[in-house]
Amino acid sequence: MVSSTKTVSHPLDPLQPEEIEAAYNILVAEYDLGEASLCIKVELDEPSKEAMQAYDDEGESPTRRARIVIRKSADRETISAVVDLDAESVVDLEHVDGQPSIAIEEFIECEETVKAHEEWQQAVKARGVENTDRAMVDPWSVGHEFIPESVDRSKRLAHGLTFLRPSEDDGDEGYAHPISGLHTFVDLDRMEVVEVVDYGPPDEDDPIPPKGMAYREGDVDFRDDLAPYNVDQPDGPSWSVEGRKLEWQNWHMRVGWTQREGLVLHEIGYEDDGEVRPIIDRASCVEMSVPYGDQNINDRFKNAMDVGEYNIGRLAKSLTNGCDCLGHMHYWDAVMNTAEGEINRLENAICLHEEDNGTLWERSDWRTQSDEVRRRRRLVVSFVAAVGNYDYIFNWYFYQDASMEVEVRLTGIDSVSAVGPDEDPEGYGELLAPQLNGPIHQHFFNFRLDMNVDDGPNSLYRVQNQQVPVGPGGLDPMGDADERTTNPGGQAFYADRTKLSSETQAKDLIDPLKGRYWQVVNPSAENSLGKPTGYRLLPGGNVEAAMQPDSSVLERSGFIKYHLWATPYREDERFPAGTFPNQHPGGAGLPAWTEADRNLEEEDLVLWYTLGVNHVTRPEDWPILPAQVYSFKLQPVNFFDESPAIDVPPQHAIDGQDVPGHGSCHVDADDD
Structure with a gap:
């Protein structure tokens, strides 16, 4: 390490x-x-x-x-x-003219301010809690529309939600006991409570859900049939690290960090015949939006924008050898600042390691009984942020076939509210435990990819399957103008390539039924086949924003309206919901910039990809949410003349074993 x-x-x-x-x-x-x-x-x-x-x-x-x-x-x-x-x-x-993101020091002081407020104390005691020190208060961002009319929206505000810990010494076990109906609005500038709104508990006789949560080591009886799995790299890793410069399997990049975005990757390129060819100048997750869909007064206001409102880099955790990563690791610290302007060093904020990832490629010939197999290895650059009840794992994967994958894993604890003993919120939420409602919600992550394929300028295409009509009118548009044929068998289809020449044309949603993807090309660079070099963005699982077009959520987080946006590079266009989204009424960022409908042909292109997650909760998510995994990929198209994975050696060659071509994998057979 x-x-x-x-x-x-x-x-x-x-x-x-x-x-x-x-x-x-x-x-x-x-x-x-x-x-x-x-x-x-x-x-x-x-x-x-x-x-x-x-x-x-x-x-x-x-x-x-x-x-x-x-x-x-x-x-x-x-x-x-x-x-x-x-x-x-x-x-x-x-x-x-705007509110900056909320500092973690404000979170801490906000909780103390709420707990010292007499009206809040009385509301908690009215629910049968005598020791209010057991309570914990999570300050949420207030958004814009869901602020009480009696509260001045121009103030710097936080919305405190209250939970009850089993004792003063317990940690986040309080999330199992929400004190629903109690909302506290705090002026962060003056650090004073400006409004306590109490809608009352869902059930007067049983105001706080009774069931606790156990998930920590020492609180759970573990299964005992799991054998050790050790990752051994006796010769060390395959990467080279010099300061912030990282090289691995022809990949070159620089590893950066900002307090707002967390991990940032600069100057991503791939070495080909001794030359490092640029692909992406800068890549990071630049905004999030987590809107909740429950109509209940206690949940409908929730819409956190964890990057712009909270500085997700500041909420990153220190990663641990053997827990967050396995094998040989390299770590980078993150150096940030406190609210007093002093140094805040987070050790081991970024983890670098390699993973075996199954088969890279394989070919078995039945005639000669020969086979060739290559294992796929990937490089992982990652960080983890603990944002209130949720934990987000951001993994950037780099593969030996010159492709890359951007993955988010969602885990942690669901945000819950209390319901009455006989109440079932099915649809707008699901029962996770007795009297615990897990409201339906979505997570949207916007990734900014400042593309630079082969040193630009670049153009953008949408590529998707196109059917060919059958019969006399079924002309084949791929054929010669004078020798067009019909589609007599009805099976013909082709990959339609549509150039997206402007910002308006580039606003797009995924369409997996048509195999839709987007391809960035360099018209002035060609491979040996005479094709312009490029990289394509392949969407994975995704979801459409479920709220109404004129909702506050879509006004403030307009970037979630589309999965793909594209803009010409501008130095000051960094964040898709604007530079200061906290308490902003909306309309800033991508929706405002793209109104100009600027040209995208042969430009310095920036892709903005919105990765959406639909979370209909279930009791299997409680008390800890097993990681939900979502990703998208970037793959070379005509960037090379042949597969860049051809030269990856078989496993026996890596291990230094003298094994002939047939049977390149060694298997330990069980003794009879």
Whole structure:
């Protein structure tokens, strides 16, 4: 196991501890932040593409800059500043019309504020709870439409939901005992309760669900028939890591981090005949939306945007050898800031490891009784974020056939509410345990892929199956204009390729019944067959947004209307729901940018893919949700002249065994 954070060796390396401290001190020295100000984030202000091109061509290092977001609580103002670390000066500062994301320190203080409030205490005691210290309060973002009319929406707000722990020393076991009907709105700037709304419990005689939850080691009787499974890499891993530079099986990339997005991958390319060919300049998960569909007053407001409202990178966990990953690991720390502008180092935030992943390719010839088999290995770059009750695992997989896969695993604890003993919420929710309702909800993850296939410019196509009509009018559009034929057998179909020339044309939904995918090509680069090189995005499981078009959810999270968006690259277009989505009424980001319907032909293209998950809960999800797995893939198309996986050696060659071509896998037979 290796854990390291080296000094800056590349312009895209995240800010180092000394840089974060210096940036904040420079800002404080030049600008009066006043009292009770919060340092929401200090991140690298990434160099422009022009600056990076100059660095690659001439070795000219761009100016090292930091972007800082501050909430001036006393003045109810938000400022965004850029600090030039080389010149040690503030080079840009603007007052922002919007609320920045909520800091984890605010979460902690918000809970303390609610628990000290007398009206809240009385509401909890009215439900038969004498020791209110047992309660825990989760501060949710308030959105926009679901704020009581009596509360000033211009304030910086949080919506506190209350749960009851079995004792003061218990952790998240309180999620099994929601105190439903009790809603507390907190002014985070003043850190004071502005409204307590109590709709009352679903059942006066039995106000809190009785059943607890047991899932921790020591609380569960384990099955005893599971044999050890050990991953042994006696010669170490196959990757090469130098600082933030990662190389593995012809893949090249840089591993970055931001407090908002978590893991960011830069300069993803594939080495072919000694040349590293660019594929993606920058890739990350840039926003989430988790809308709930229950009509109940206690659940219908829920719609967390975990990237923009909470800074999912700040909610990442430290990964553990042998638990989150197996085999030989390399870790990168994440260096972030606290609300006081001090250093917050999260050790082992990013894990790197290899996995065996079944068969890469196989061919068996029945005539000669010969066979060739190759095992598939994949590289995994991952991080895990604990967002309230949910845990999200983000895995970026890289394969030996030059394909890649982006995967999200959802686990943790379902968000629940209480129902009466005889109440069944079936449809809008499901019973997970006695009096525990798991409301129906969806999870949407938007991934921003700044494409750069073969150094661009790129164009975009939709590819899908197209049937050919039968009979006299059944012309074959793939045939020669003068020799078109009919489709007499009725079996003919072809892959229709439609160029998506503008932003409006590119707004698209998946269609698995037609085999729909999207292909990014470089018209000026060809393989030996004369075909433009490209990569295709293959959608996996997905779901359409289920809420009404004029709902607050779709106004604020407009990016979930489509699975695919495409835009020409613009440096300031980074987040699909806008830079400051917290409490924003909606319309910002992708919906606003694409109104211009800009050209996409031979452009510096950015793909935005929305991965949707439908979660109809079930008792098998309780008390811990087994990981729900969803992904999409990127595969080369005409990027090579033949399969790039041809040169992967058989297992016996990797193991150093002298085994002839026939029977390249060794099997241990059981003794009779």
